[in-house]
Amino acid sequence: MELPIKFQKHLRSHIDFSSFILLDMVVIDDSKSVVFLVPRGDDSKYCNIQINSDSKFYGSFDAMLDYAVHFKIISEGYKKDLIKRYESIKHNGGNK
Numbered sequence: 001m002e003l004p005i006k007f008q009k010h011l012r013s014h015i016d017f018s019s020f021i022l023l024d025m026v027v028i029d030d031s032k033s034v035v036f037l038v039p040r041g042d043d044s045k046y047c048n049i050q051i052n053s054d055s056k057f058y059g060s061f062d063a064m065l066d067y068a069v070h071f072k073i074i075s076e077g078y079k080k081d082l083i084k085r086y087e088s089i090k091h092n093g094g095n096k
Helices: 061-070 076-091
Strands: 020-029 032-041 048-052 056-057
Touching: 020 076, 032 061, 032 076, 048 061, 056 061, 061 076
Parallel strands: none
Antiparallel strands: 020 032, 032 048, 048 056
């Protein structure tokens, strides 16, 4: 998968696009970014947040977003936008 250059310059670790879909990326500053990954297939039941090169795995989409809100990576309003985006991906079959 080819990502736009504006995303590529902020990625700090490898993403397995055969297992995950890039839901969103939040750039904190020039040296820190947060990548939200959701499972591509129904076999994978976990979501992932990558903060620079540190990966955190969650058993549910909601748990991943709760973590991001708790640590002020995203706001409650932005959480709602990500929920809509993820539901759109699932509805359109984009996670297969």
